[in-house]
Amino acid sequence: MLRWAWLIAVKDLRIEFRARGRFLAMIAFVLLAGFLFAVSLDRTRVDARDVAGPLVWLVMLFASTAGAGRAFDAEDEAGAFRHLLLAPAPRPAIFLGKAAANAALVAAVAAAAFAAFALFLGIRAPGALASHAGVLLPGVIGLAATGTFFGRISAHSSLGDTLLPVLTFPLLVPMMFFGSTGTARLLMERPWSEVAGFVRLLWAFAVGSMAAGSLLFRHVVDD
Amino acid sequence: MGSKSATIGGVAFAATGAAIVLAAHWMVAFWVPTEASMGLVQRIFYVHVPAAWTTFLAFGLAALASAAYLWLEDERADAAAVAAAEGGLVFGAIMLVSGPLWGRIAWGTYWTWEPRLTLTLLLWFTYLGYFLLRNSVRDVRRGRRLAAVVAVVGALNIPLIHVSVSWFRSLHPEAVVLNPEGPTLHPDMLVTLLTSLGGFTILFLGLLWLRYSAEMAGRPSDAEPAEQTPA
Numbered sequence: 001m002l003r004w005a006w007l008i009a010v011k012d013l014r015i016e017f018r019a020r021g022r023f024l025a026m027i028a029f030v031l032l033a034g035f036l037f038a039v040s041l042d043r044t045r046v047d048a049r050d051v052a053g054p055l056v057w058l059v060m061l062f063a064s065t066a067g068a069g070r071a072f073d074a075e076d077e078a079g080a081f082r083h084l085l086l087a088p089a090p091r092p093a094i095f096l097g098k099a100a101a102n103a104a105l106v107a108a109v110a111a112a113a114f115a116a117f118a119l120f121l122g123i124r125a126p127g128a129l130a131s132h133a134g135v136l137l138p139g140v141i142g143l144a145a146t147g148t149f150f151g152r153i154s155a156h157s158s159l160g161d162t163l164l165p166v167l168t169f170p171l172l173v174p175m176m177f178f179g180s181t182g183t184a185r186l187l188m189e190r191p192w193s194e195v196a197g198f199v200r201l202l203w204a205f206a207v208g209s210m211a212a213g214s215l216l217f218r219h220v221v222d223d
Numbered sequence: 224m225g226s227k228s229a230t231i232g233g234v235a236f237a238a239t240g241a242a243i244v245l246a247a248h249w250m251v252a253f254w255v256p257t258e259a260s261m262g263l264v265q266r267i268f269y270v271h272v273p274a275a276w277t278t279f280l281a282f283g284l285a286a287l288a289s290a291a292y293l294w295l296e297d298e299r300a301d302a303a304a305v306a307a308a309e310g311g312l313v314f315g316a317i318m319l320v321s322g323p324l325w326g327r328i329a330w331g332t333y334w335t336w337e338p339r340l341t342l343t344l345l346l347w348f349t350y351l352g353y354f355l356l357r358n359s360v361r362d363v364r365r366g367r368r369l370a371a372v373v374a375v376v377g378a379l380n381i382p383l384i385h386v387s388v389s390w391f392r393s394l395h396p397e398a399v400v401l402n403p404e405g406p407t408l409h410p411d412m413l414v415t416l417l418t419s420l421g422g423f424t425i426l427f428l429g430l431l432w433l434r435y436s437a438e439m440a441g442r443p444s445d446a447e448p449a450e451q452t453p454a
Contacts, residue, residue, distance in 0.1 A: 153369050157359040166352040167373060170345035212376060219293050219372050223365070 001096075004089040008097025013104060015074065023105055026063045027112050033059045034116025041121075048121040053184025057176055059113045060136075060143060064106045065165055068147025072155050085221055092214035094221070095148065099213065103144035110136045123187065131192060135182040138202035142175050145209040152220050175205045233432035240426025247273075247419035255415040264328040267321050269415055273423035274318040275343075281311030281427060282350060286378030289371035298442060301367045304374060305357070306434035308350050310427050315347040349377035 016023055037055050041048065075081035084094065114132070117123055146168050154164040182198040251269045258265035288304035291297065322340065323333040334340070353373045360366030408416065 153356065153372065156362075156365060156369060157356055158361065159355060159359045163352065163355055163359065166348065166355060170348045170352070171376065171379075173341070173345055208379070212379070216293075216372050216375065219368055 001090050001093045004093035005096035005100060008084075008089065008094055009100035009104075012098060012101030016101065016105065019074070022067055023108070026067045026105065026109050029063050029066065030059050030109055030112045031116045033062070034113065034120045037117075038120035048117075048123055049187045050184070052117050052121055052123050053182075053187055054176075054180040056110075056113045056117055056183055057139065057180040059116075060106065060110050060139070061169075061172065061176060063109045063113075064102070064143045064147050065168060066161075067105055067109070068102060068144075068151035068164070072152055076155065091218040091221065095213050095217035096210070099141075099145045099148040099210065102148050103141050106140045106144045106147075107137075110140055131186050131195070132183065135179060135186065135195060135199055135202070138199065138206040139175060139179040141206040142202065142209050143172070145206070145213050146172060149209070149213040149217065149220070152217075175202060178202050178205075229436040230433065233429055233436060235429070236432055237426055237429025240422055240424070240429050243418060243422030244426055245422075247415060247422050250415045250418060255411050256409060258412070261329055264325055267325040269419045271318060271321040271325060272416060273419045274314050274321060276420060277314040277423045277427045278311050278318050278343075278347075280424065281307045281314060281431075282346060282378065284431075285311055285350070285353075286374050289374035289378075292371045293368065293375065299439065301371065302435050302438040302442070303431075304371060306431050306438055308353055308374065309434060310431055312347065312350055312354075314423070314427065315343070315350075319344060319347060346377060349373065353377065 034055075037051075037059075038048075041051065072081060075084065089097075147164075150164055150167045154160060154167060157163050178198040178201045182195045182202070185195050247269060251266050255266070255269070257263060285304045285307040288300045288307060292300035292304060326335065327333050353370050356373055357366050357370035360369060
């Protein structure tokens, strides 16, 4: 099954690399959002480090939601997704492969978000970058899995992308809380021990969303 | 059971529930003693707690019926799920309105980002999404199946709501009935609360019964094609 997931993830990333449109739009969105937050904040009253953690996570959330909503568009237009379903790949493998490809894109978005906030808000992320990555990684996986799963669901709806945030945001709020608090604490140079509990909960959400998505994906794609 | 007898049973259940809820309101207004620290506003408790219980019962039933629909693909399970989810939205709205009215006096604010409050609102939005999705998919059967998936995933939030009180610092009062050391309520308050709880539960079950019967009666038989215009 993992081999199928790997093949599908590589295929999706190859398509993304060739087209680049969705990825570049997500990165542009992140950079512009960082810029807009920077010009909107009253820096005489608000310390950028106090708000950067939640803002980075919000930008990740919006970019990944917008990106996930389009994840199936190219394949749907060409009828390729229907052909993919005819392949002998198990449904969980298809989900895991597409979620993995989305996770790679969201990880790039997270890196761009950090760069944008460092550039526009003048934040120098203290401590090892590995600590920040340790908080972001489970969040990236959780966001990608949830976005992929509900992106496929909302593709069937006449409400389309309008519906996607209504379905995903309520489920992602706990993850956003743990993630943004964890990142904010690291930016305020708090020790890892104050973040470790949040990271464990983030991993629980990430693994839970991957498992639930794998188990339920066949109900989403099968006729 | 025929459609007519199902309707009579549902009406009888709902009417009994409504009568008990009215009796509970009389007890709240004229019989139960006033709580010493919070005063009159504490009486909202006799509506808020039963509404909360009924909301979780309804969403729990909707999730179970949705899981059964995904497993068995039985139309009756889907009809039960949609009926329960509608009840959950209605009683959830009562809970989400009565809670802030009480909170304005008790906490000094209509709304606070208290974990249980926040997650309950999110659960309510999840089931709002359930109906938006269900009514916006052209293929009726697919819409039912996707909505069932949303209900099952949304139900994962219910245990989180329950444990969130212990995860975070909560403003919500400690349990006064299901307390390990026994109920801490005044006996008259406990009787009023249990009456209201019973009334809300029976009223909900009656409405569920009626809505389920109406849903099943409105569905085409297997021989007829099921198509609908998206909302």
